Structure formats: structure tokens, C-alpha cells
Amino acid sequence: MHIGDLVYFTGTIWGIRDATYIAMYDRKRPSPVDLAGGVLLHVAPNVRKLPNGRYEPMTVGTTTSMRMDRFTEASLRESGVRAVIGKGGLSDTSSAALKSLGGVYLAIVGGAASVETEQVEAIENVYFEDLMPECLWEFRVRDFGPLTVAMDAYGESIYRNVADTAQERLASIYAKLGIT
Amino acid sequence: MRGAAINTDAFYDQLEELGKRLYIESQIDIPPDVRTAINAAMERESSQVARGIVNTMLRAMDISDKKQTLVCQDTGFPIFFVTIGRGFLIDGARLIDALTRGIERATVDHPLRSSIVSPITRENRQTSTGEGIPVVHIEFSNQIDYIDLLMIPKGSGSENMSFLKMLSPSDGISGVKKFVMEMTVGAAGKPCPPTIVGIGIGGTSDLCTLLAKKASIRPLGERNPDPQIAALELELLEAINATGIGPMGLGGDTTALDVHIEAAWTHITCNPVAINFQCWRGERRRAKIYADGDYEFGY
Numbered sequence: 001m002h003i004g005d006l007v008y009f010t011g012t013i014w015g016i017r018d019a020t021y022i023a024m025y026d027r028k029r030p031s032p033v034d035l036a037g038g039v040l041l042h043v044a045p046n047v048r049k050l051p052n053g054r055y056e057p058m059t060v061g062t063t064t065s066m067r068m069d070r071f072t073e074a075s076l077r078e079s080g081v082r083a084v085i086g087k088g089g090l091s092d093t094s095s096a097a098l099k100s101l102g103g104v105y106l107a108i109v110g111g112a113a114s115v116e117t118e119q120v121e122a123i124e125n126v127y128f129e130d131l132m133p134e135c136l137w138e139f140r141v142r143d144f145g146p147l148t149v150a151m152d153a154y155g156e157s158i159y160r161n162v163a164d165t166a167q168e169r170l171a172s173i174y175a176k177l178g179i180t
Numbered sequence: 181m182r183g184a185a186i187n188t189d190a191f192y193d194q195l196e197e198l199g200k201r202l203y204i205e206s207q208i209d210i211p212p213d214v215r216t217a218i219n220a221a222m223e224r225e226s227s228q229v230a231r232g233i234v235n236t237m238l239r240a241m242d243i244s245d246k247k248q249t250l251v252c253q254d255t256g257f258p259i260f261f262v263t264i265g266r267g268f269l270i271d272g273a274r275l276i277d278a279l280t281r282g283i284e285r286a287t288v289d290h291p292l293r294s295s296i297v298s299p300i301t302r303e304n305r306q307t308s309t310g311e312g313i314p315v316v317h318i319e320f321s322n323q324i325d326y327i328d329l330l331m332i333p334k335g336s337g338s339e340n341m342s343f344l345k346m347l348s349p350s351d352g353i354s355g356v357k358k359f360v361m362e363m364t365v366g367a368a369g370k371p372c373p374p375t376i377v378g379i380g381i382g383g384t385s386d387l388c389t390l391l392a393k394k395a396s397i398r399p400l401g402e403r404n405p406d407p408q409i410a411a412l413e414l415e416l417l418e419a420i421n422a423t424g425i426g427p428m429g430l431g432g433d434t435t436a437l438d439v440h441i442e443a444a445w446t447h448i449t450c451n452p453v454a455i456n457f458q459c460w461r462g463e464r465r466r467a468k469i470y471a472d473g474d475y476e477f478g479y
Contacts, residue, residue, distance in 0.1 A: 061253030
């Protein structure tokens with residue numbers, strides 16, 4: 001996979017976000033599941049608890065990844081995660097970790113949760129329920145996407161390229177705006 | 181729609197119900213002006229990645245129309261802007277209580293994810309409310325003969341990209357422009373572009389940030405009535421879209437759907453500027469309550 005590729009994912013993805021990461025990697029709360037080879041999704045869903053104790057997905061959508069940027073390396077190194085699905089991108093530090101440890105960042109369309117929700121077949125399990133809604137969610141998904149490979153395992157990042165382009169253009173934009 | 185007589189018990193029950201409906205419906209039904217702007221972005225974008233992203237945004241609105249589901253999972257900060265027109269005698273404290281109960285009932289009954297926590301303990305009451313939340317702005321206007329009840333469910337991806345700078349008078353409008361460009365390029369894909377960029381200029385620090393928020397929720401297609409400020413809005417829109425940040429920060433021609441500026445006069449030593457982004461969904465829903473108690477919904 002290279003930056004710019006468009007992919008869809010079918011299988012198990014692990015929903016995770018701020019409080020979950022803090023619990024697992026800062027407070028060293030042991031992971032209840034094996035994340036090796038796994039795909040993470042930066043998420044906190046709207047759910048309804050059913051009488052049998054299971055959760056029904058109501059709206060599942062993706063949150064801004066940069067808040068969780070500092071956990072990229074730990075999740076790859078300590079847990080063997082191979083892909084992170086999020087929105088808004090990760091830093092160059094994370095890009096280096098994806099390169100050295102072998103992983104990709106897949107960008108979903110933020111705010112389009114109604115599309116994602118249709119692609120979630122079931123919530124198979126919920127761990128760390130005390131962190132609701134920031135639990136560790138086990139989703140079964142079908143044709144989840146579209147996902148743009150935004151940061152690849154070769155050290156390339158669309159976010160860096162876009163930022164570089166913007167910086168280059170700022171000189172002429174500032175001139176036009178009369179900024180000195 | 182037939183409504184309860186103003187300032188009766190039934191009126192406050194109705195306010196609670198309206199608060200509940202506005203909070204839920206604002207997250208399902210995207211305003212028509214925003215839909216028009218997203219469609220225009222689809223026309224403008226040339227790259228395949230950007231077109232794919234905008235197309236997914238259009239699909240998301242379509243699915244929510246058909247299934248009556250939330251477009252985004254982030255239930256946001258519940259924010260009310262209440263403008264009370266001429267001739268209304270009402271109990272402001274009861275109004276705030278009623279709207280707060282409406283938010284709580286929407287969260288429990290629908291149900292909605294409660295996104296509101298204590299800043300110290302991070303406790304979540306699972307009601308979308310807490311100290312100071314919902315945010316209720318109450319203003320008065322002699323220009324209208326109704327109560328305007330506007331709900332903004334403000335998502336955190338965009339709210340987290342809020343910035344204020346107390347510039348010096350010597351920085352001038354040039355400094356204001358530079359700040360806007362730096363913050364927009366720095367925010368990149370995080371506030372879910374294409375955004376509505378709200379800018380506050382002047383006032384005190386708190387007024388300036390409120391002006392930026394008000395600018396971000398102004399309907400698309402409306403310009404600031406001051407021609408100089410309107411020209412600045414268009415100038416900055418062109419500049420922001422020239423950066424190439426694009427939809428979701430993955431590159432493209434549409435970084436902002438529009439730029440809105442609200443201004444207030446300020447102190448001789450001050451030159452404040454604030455920025456507040458509204459994500460591509462531009463969610464807002466309103467109810468107008470008339471003197472006879474009847475009400476109607478709008479955006």
C-alpha cells in the first residue's frame with residue numbers, strides 16, 4: 001500500500017481513543033485482547049445497550065487522530081498493531097514509527113459517520129466498559145471505507161506533502177494579501 | 181404549529197420539548213445552504229481523492245435523511261443562542277432550566293452519546309450536561325417580534341481548533357490576516373474541512389471569541405453588511421482555498437466553504453483576533469416562537 005491508494009476493509013477492527021490509550025499505555029492496564037496484526041479505529045460510538053447485555057451500534061464515527069498521536073509508536077511496538085484508521089492525520093514522528101515498525105495510517109472521511117455505521121455489522125465485544133464511551137470496542141465490519149492510505153510504511157505522508165505545499169504557497173498568498 | 185401561551189407552565193414544558201428536538205434534529209438534518217455548498221465543492225474539486233471525500237460527505241447526508249440517523253457520532257457541545265424579540269415577558273432562569281432538561285432527555289431517550297465531562301475529574305454524567313453546559317447565550321433584539329431559539333451541537337474536532345491572539349495595533353489588519361492564515365494552515369485536516377471559518381475582530385478577549393463563534397454559525401451566502409469587512413471575507417476565502425489543504429486535509433481546492441467575520445470596536449491599545457471553525461456539516465437548527473405561543477422550525 002502506498003499513499004493515495006484507496007482501500008476498503010472487511011474483518012475485525014478495534015475501536016480505541018484517548019482514555020483507552022491512556023489506560024493501556026500510560027497506566028499499563030493489561031490489554032484484554034491480542035492486538036497483534038490488528039487494525040485500530042479512532043472512535044467513540046453512540047450505542048444502545050440491549051437487554052441481553054450486548055451493544056447495538058447507533059452511530060459509529062471517527063475522531064481526530066492527532067490527540068492520540070503519541071501512542072502510535074507504543075501501539076505498534078508493544079501490541080503489534082499494523083494499521084490505524086483515523087481522521088486528520090498523525091505527525092512526522094508517527095510517520096517514522098510507521099516506517100520503522102511497519103504500519104499504515106488510513107484516512108476515513110470525518111463527520112460522515114452515517115456511512116461508517118452502515119458498514120459495521122456488529123459490536124462483537126466491549127472491553128474496559130468503565131471507560132464508556134471510550135472503551136475498547138471489537139467491531140465486525142464489511143467493506144469499511146473508503147479509506148485513503150494517507151501515511152504508508154515507506155515513510156510517505158500525504159499530510160506532510162500537503163503541509164509542504166501550503167507552506168510553499170504562503171509566500172505568494174501573503175504577497176497578494178499585503179502581509180509583510 | 182400551535183403552541184402554549186407565553187410564560188405559562190405549558191410554555192416551559194414546550195421549551196423543554198423544543199430543546200430536545202432541536203438537539204436531536206440538528207444532528208440529523210444538515211441545513212440547505214450547507215448542502216448547496218458541499219455540492220458546489222463537488223463541482224470544483226478535480227483530484228480523485230478530494231472528489232471521493234466530498235462524495236462520501238454527500239452520501240452521509242443522504243443516508244441520514246433516509247434513516248433519520250446522526251450524520252456524525254460527535255454529539256458535541258450543546259449550545260443555544262436565544263434571541264428574545266420585542267414584547268416578551270418570560271422567566272430567564274426557567275428558560276435555561278427547561279432547555280437543560282431538554283438536552284438531558286434527548287441524551288437519555290434517543291439515546292445520544294454524552295460527550296460532556298468534568299475538566300478536573302473527567303466524570304461523565306451521561307446526560308450531555310454539567311456545570312455551564314449547555315451553553316446558553318441570551319440576547320435581546322428590537323428587530324424581531326419572536327423568540328429565536330438556535331441550537332448548535334458543536335463538534336470537538338473543530339472546536340479544538342479555536343484560537344485567540346491579542347495583536348498590537350501596529351500589527352494592523354495585515355496581522356489579522358497573517359494570524360488567520362497561520363491558524364488555518366496549522367489546523368489543516370483536523371477541523372474536518374471544508375470548514376466555515378469564523379473570525380472575530382475587535383472587542384475584549386471574551387467578546388472577540390464570541391464574535392468568532394457567531395461568525396462560524398452564520399448561514400452560508402450571507403455577507404457581513406459592512407462592505408470593507410465583506411471584502412476581507414472574500415479575500416481570505418480565496419487565500420485559504422489557495423493553500424491546497426483541501427477536504428479532510430488530503431489536498432484539494434476547497435479548504436473553506438466560506439469565511440465569515442464579525443467585528444466590534446475595541447480599545448485604543450488592542451487589536452484582538454479570534455478564529456473558530458465549523459466543520460463541513462455546519463449543523464444548526466432553530467425554532468421561532470411567536471407572541472401567541474405558536475412556533476415553527478427552521479435552520
